[in-house]
Amino acid sequence: MIRPVPTVAAMASYALADLGDPAAVSLAQNESAFAPSPRALAAAVADQALYPDPDWRDLRAAIAETHPVDPDGLLCGAGSMELIGCLIRAFAGPGDEVLGSQYGYLFVATAAQQAGARYVQTPEPRLRVEVDALLGAVTPRTRIVFVCNPGNPTGTRLPNAELLRLRAALPPDVLLVVDQAYAEFDDQDHAPVFALVTQGRTVVTRTLSKAYGLAGARAGWAACPPTIAAEIRKLLNPNNIPTLSQAMGAAALRDQDHMRAIVAKTAARRHALCDRLRAIGLEVPDSATNFLLIRWPDTPAAARADAALQEQGLILRGMRGYGLPDCLRATIGPEDAMARVAATLEQLS
Numbered sequence: 001m002i003r004p005v006p007t008v009a010a011m012a013s014y015a016l017a018d019l020g021d022p023a024a025v026s027l028a029q030n031e032s033a034f035a036p037s038p039r040a041l042a043a044a045v046a047d048q049a050l051y052p053d054p055d056w057r058d059l060r061a062a063i064a065e066t067h068p069v070d071p072d073g074l075l076c077g078a079g080s081m082e083l084i085g086c087l088i089r090a091f092a093g094p095g096d097e098v099l100g101s102q103y104g105y106l107f108v109a110t111a112a113q114q115a116g117a118r119y120v121q122t123p124e125p126r127l128r129v130e131v132d133a134l135l136g137a138v139t140p141r142t143r144i145v146f147v148c149n150p151g152n153p154t155g156t157r158l159p160n161a162e163l164l165r166l167r168a169a170l171p172p173d174v175l176l177v178v179d180q181a182y183a184e185f186d187d188q189d190h191a192p193v194f195a196l197v198t199q200g201r202t203v204v205t206r207t208l209s210k211a212y213g214l215a216g217a218r219a220g221w222a223a224c225p226p227t228i229a230a231e232i233r234k235l236l237n238p239n240n241i242p243t244l245s246q247a248m249g250a251a252a253l254r255d256q257d258h259m260r261a262i263v264a265k266t267a268a269r270r271h272a273l274c275d276r277l278r279a280i281g282l283e284v285p286d287s288a289t290n291f292l293l294i295r296w297p298d299t300p301a302a303a304r305a306d307a308a309l310q311e312q313g314l315i316l317r318g319m320r321g322y323g324l325p326d327c328l329r330a331t332i333g334p335e336d337a338m339a340r341v342a343a344t345l346e347q348l349s
């Protein structure tokens with residue numbers, strides 16, 4: 001019999017959202033409700049016969065024009081998922097521990113398994129990352145600590161001062177990774193977090209999939225200390241981001257006004273939905289993202305709500321995989337879909 005390696009045989013596949021009927025409205029994957037910048041859509045690429053720029057030069061330039069980062073430490077990936085996977089494989093292997101928080105990004109668990117490392121999680125009793133719990137779980141085997149801020153699926157955010165406190169208290173040989181996939185929706189000044197990168201032990205990841213409305217283009221980036229970038233780079237696929245996606249990404253980054261408009265419109269819809277859900281007694285943590293986590297008093301109530309929403313062709317993300325079976329996660333989507341989500345849940349209450 002042909003056998004895979006034991007770590008792969010023992011793995012489950014990554015649990016993507018079940019999008020059901022293609023005619024349904026997907027509110028399950030936190031994609032933007034708004035189109036990307038018209039400048040991104042107009043990004044013309046003359047020559048598709050050539051391989052893409054393996055150094056993502058124009059994309060990196062656009063990132064450095066708009067963020068306080070050193071272009072030499074920038075890596076670009078086919079989505080930040082590619083970067084997260086390669087980063088874990090570069091810095092953790094069998095016998096090592098990757099530390100994350102209870103409701104941290106599930107893909108980190110998959111990527112740690114792919115690397116043969118152990119994924120350890122600390123509790124989030126208040127649905128937000130607890131820095132002291134992470135610090136208390138560090139062992140001599142800990143290689144990487146992952147914090148998703150703002151968090152997915154909780155939507156909650158940690159003040160940046162807490163991240164600085166975490167970094168200062170972690171052992172110097174532990175790599176801190178801050179996944180900032182939703183940072184554009186969080187109005188904190190992110191410069192202090194980028195400043196950690198220059199100290200040599202922290203990586204910050206970002207994506208164009210959410211606030212820039214380019215999930216289909218597959219483009220993400222990581223601000224790394226240059227020596228760390230060099231190691232991760234060995235594991236990336238060469239020519240990993242298509243020429244067109246690089247051009248679209250650079251154009252979208254250079255249209256910060258459009259991104260800010262997406263963020264503002266998303267926040268207005270999010271506040272409106274949040275108010276209606278809280279008014280019927282549902283628990284909804286404050287969100288600094290483009291989604292809301294909605295909690296029912298018990299799992300059967302959440303299942304009834306999910307069934308009623310699906311009946312209306314509205315697909316939210318079930319949270320069993322995260323250990324929150326009494327919750328659903330709703331991406332902030334089209335205005336009419338938001339109104340239908342609220343009305344459906346009001347009828348059930």
Ligand SMILES: *Cc1c(COP(=O)(O)O)cnc(C)c1O
Pocket residue numbers: 030078079080081082105148152179181206207208209210215218219220
């Ligand atoms: C959406 C998301 C990403 C981004 O993934 P891409 O591969 O860049 O599309 C990363 N981390 C978290 C927590 C996310 O929710």
